[in-house]
Amino acid sequence: xxxxxxxxxxxxxxxxxxxxxxxxxxxxxxxxxxxxxxxxxxxxxxxxxxxxxxxxxxxxxxxxxxxxxxxxxxxxxxxxxxxxxxxxxxxxxxxxxxxxxxxxxxxxxxxxxxxxxxxxxxxxxxxxxxxxxxxxxxxxxxxxxxxxxxxxxxxxxxxxxxxxxxxxxxxxxxxxxxxxxxxxxxxxxxxxxxxxxxxxxxxxxxxxxxxxxxxxxxxxxxxxxxxxxxxxxxxxxxxxxxxxxxxxxxxxxxxxxxxxxxxxxxxxxxxxxxxxxxxxxxxxxxxxxxxxxxxxxxxxxxx
Amino acid sequence: xxxxxxxxxxxxxxxxxxxxxxxxxxxxxxxxxxxxxxxxxxxxxxxxxxxxxxxxxxxxxxxxxxxxxxxxxxxxxxxxxxxxxxxxxxxxxxxxxxxxxxxxxxxxxxxxxxxxxxxxxxxxxxxxxxxxxxxxxxxxxxxxxxxxxxxxxxxxxxxxxxxxxxxxxxxxxxxxxxxxxxxxxxxxxxxxxxxxxxxxxxxxxxxxxxxxxxxxxxxxxxxxxxxxxxxxxxxxxxxxxxxxxxxxxxxxxxxxxxxxxxxxxxxxxxxxxxxxxxxxxxxxxxxxxxxxxxxxxxxxxxxxxxxx
Numbered sequence: 001x002x003x004x005x006x007x008x009x010x011x012x013x014x015x016x017x018x019x020x021x022x023x024x025x026x027x028x029x030x031x032x033x034x035x036x037x038x039x040x041x042x043x044x045x046x047x048x049x050x051x052x053x054x055x056x057x058x059x060x061x062x063x064x065x066x067x068x069x070x071x072x073x074x075x076x077x078x079x080x081x082x083x084x085x086x087x088x089x090x091x092x093x094x095x096x097x098x099x100x101x102x103x104x105x106x107x108x109x110x111x112x113x114x115x116x117x118x119x120x121x122x123x124x125x126x127x128x129x130x131x132x133x134x135x136x137x138x139x140x141x142x143x144x145x146x147x148x149x150x151x152x153x154x155x156x157x158x159x160x161x162x163x164x165x166x167x168x169x170x171x172x173x174x175x176x177x178x179x180x181x182x183x184x185x186x187x188x189x190x191x192x193x194x195x196x197x198x199x200x201x202x203x204x205x206x207x208x209x210x211x212x213x214x215x216x217x218x219x220x221x222x223x224x225x226x227x228x229x230x231x232x233x234x235x236x237x238x239x240x241x242x243x244x245x246x247x248x249x250x251x252x253x254x255x256x257x258x259x260x261x262x263x264x265x266x267x268x269x270x271x272x273x274x275x276x277x278x279x280x281x282x283x284x285x286x287x288x289x290x291x292x293x294x295x296x297x298x299x300x301x302x303x
Numbered sequence: 304x305x306x307x308x309x310x311x312x313x314x315x316x317x318x319x320x321x322x323x324x325x326x327x328x329x330x331x332x333x334x335x336x337x338x339x340x341x342x343x344x345x346x347x348x349x350x351x352x353x354x355x356x357x358x359x360x361x362x363x364x365x366x367x368x369x370x371x372x373x374x375x376x377x378x379x380x381x382x383x384x385x386x387x388x389x390x391x392x393x394x395x396x397x398x399x400x401x402x403x404x405x406x407x408x409x410x411x412x413x414x415x416x417x418x419x420x421x422x423x424x425x426x427x428x429x430x431x432x433x434x435x436x437x438x439x440x441x442x443x444x445x446x447x448x449x450x451x452x453x454x455x456x457x458x459x460x461x462x463x464x465x466x467x468x469x470x471x472x473x474x475x476x477x478x479x480x481x482x483x484x485x486x487x488x489x490x491x492x493x494x495x496x497x498x499x500x501x502x503x504x505x506x507x508x509x510x511x512x513x514x515x516x517x518x519x520x521x522x523x524x525x526x527x528x529x530x531x532x533x534x535x536x537x538x539x540x541x542x543x544x545x546x547x548x549x550x551x552x553x554x555x556x557x558x559x560x561x562x563x564x565x566x567x568x569x570x571x572x573x574x575x576x577x578x579x580x581x582x583x584x585x586x587x588x589x590x591x592x593x594x595x596x597x598x599x600x601x602x603x604x605x606x607x608x609x610x611x
Contacts, residue, residue: 018486019453021408022412023453024407025407029406032410036401045397047392111390114388114389114390115388116388118354118382118386118388122377123406124378302354
């Protein structure tokens with residue numbers, strides 16, 4: 001406060017003072033909620049224990065990048081990528097999904113569990129504003145998790161290259177697809193995480209639900225594609241979160257899946273032989289539908 | 304100025320009527336909203352906040368339509384819910400400042416007013432601690448602080464003394480009373496305890512089963528509850544008999560007579576009849592029934608009617 005400090009030991013009753021200053025609108029409230037939520041995702045402003053899991057998973061997502069840097073550094077000048085940027089998310093898909101499973105139920109479940117929502121929704125912001133802020137916070141957190149390792153690889157490769165400017169000249173075109181696929185994966189995981197996480201205030205249920213969706217659809221999709229002939233089962237991968245994300249990444253990088261490794265995501269996608277644009281459509285549709293589910297969930301909630 | 308008006312406000316919950324064509328028109332003040340549990344108090348408050356939508360009818364608070372202008376309205380409203388609503392793992396300072404920003408206060412103003420408001424509700428050093436370790440009394444204070452932090456024009460309090468011990472309850476009622484009296488913030492306070500309303504409020508709205516029972520200044524309720532307590536030496540039944548014949552309403556109970564003061568002849572009549580009967584007057588004084596007695600009486604009347 002700008003007032004002179006009160007002398008210690010004496011009580012000054014300044015009384016209640018009215019507020020004549022500005023009252024900002026909804027955008028201010030949304031931004032505040034966004035930043036508070038983003039901090040909360042990584043456990044800032046909360047218990048130390050709330051920081052452990054998010055940071056552990058973020059670190060694990062960084063391991064392949066650090067590994068690649070180590071190899072590149074030791075091998076001095078090998079002019080090739082161990083992990084190409086288009087393949088990176090396949091290595092870290094589990095840390096990403098586990099991250100969502102850990103933080104999404106906390107992000108939206110806490111306010112339901114503590115019944116804080118009636119305080120939010122009796123303030124000058126719409127329920128959709130709340131959803132928007134939470135979605136943006138979760139997506140941003142995931143984008144950080146997705147892009148930081150990619151940036152580490154990219155810059156590390158450039159440094160280790162025989163001629164860094166040469167590396168940049170050859171690879172700058174990768175930057176746009178790296179960011180685009182990272183953004184899409186973030187939005188895709190976040191919207192699914194929120195749709196499941198907002199249904200209940202019991203985090204074990206929603207965390208389990210998020211992991212189960214990705215794991216079960218992945219396993220079922222892989223089995224169906226490999227077991228059946230050219231029937232409708234080819235399309236089963238459209239329901240698998242991991243395959244949709246992988247397909248989107250391939251599509252953005254302009255790579256055709258050619259079954260390099262049997263059983264890998266790309267291998268299965270090649271086997272299914274469904275146009276990649278179908279997966280892109282499914283990805284966009286999933287984000288839309290899940291966000292609509294979140295919207296309905298909050299609109300119908302009676303407080 | 305009418306600050307709260309409802310018109311045929313109705314809320315149905317899957318067959319259960321929570322509010323039944325409620326018509327209200329109230330001026331700003333410290334308004335007590337009284338009714339048994341399930342009478343529709345919370346429902347009314349939540350409709351005013353836009354937390355639930357009315358089935359039919361309309362309501363205006365501070366001149367804003369509660370369903371169509373809810374954002375403009377909520378800028379000027381503070382709400383303290385009946386239930387617990389505080390996260391456990393943040394400090395009161397952080398939480399109240401966050402809620403201030405949610406109400407539209409800029410960052411620095413939010414911090415400043417948080418400090419002021421928490422001091423006003425009586426939270427000092429403990430405001431930097433996580434709220435999980437707070438006592439019920441402290442939690443209620445934080446709930447009041449978050450409702451006050453953006454300097455609302457009206458405060459909606461739903462059972463603000465819920466779960467408090469007698470001492471904390473007294474302090475909370477004082478706080479509410481001061482907030483309404485000294486700072487000119489209109490207050491609507493719901494409670495099922497008449498004694499609390501009587502202490503704090505200057506206007507009383509009684510609802511039962513979603514219907515308005517009565518809406519009037521507290522003073523008019525207490526007028527009606529004025530009684531004269533009469534004790535005499537001698538045949539008190541004879542006195543009671545004579546007074547009844549004179550048309551006074553009275554009750555005879557263990558050796559004394561309670562005479563309703565709504566008849567202005569009461570004092571004179573009592574004096575005259577005692578003199579006529581030659582009784583010794585032991586005691587003649589004004590007593591006041593509490594509001595709770597008042598609401599108990601009509602009920603027995605109804606029972607009497609039903610019996611006869």
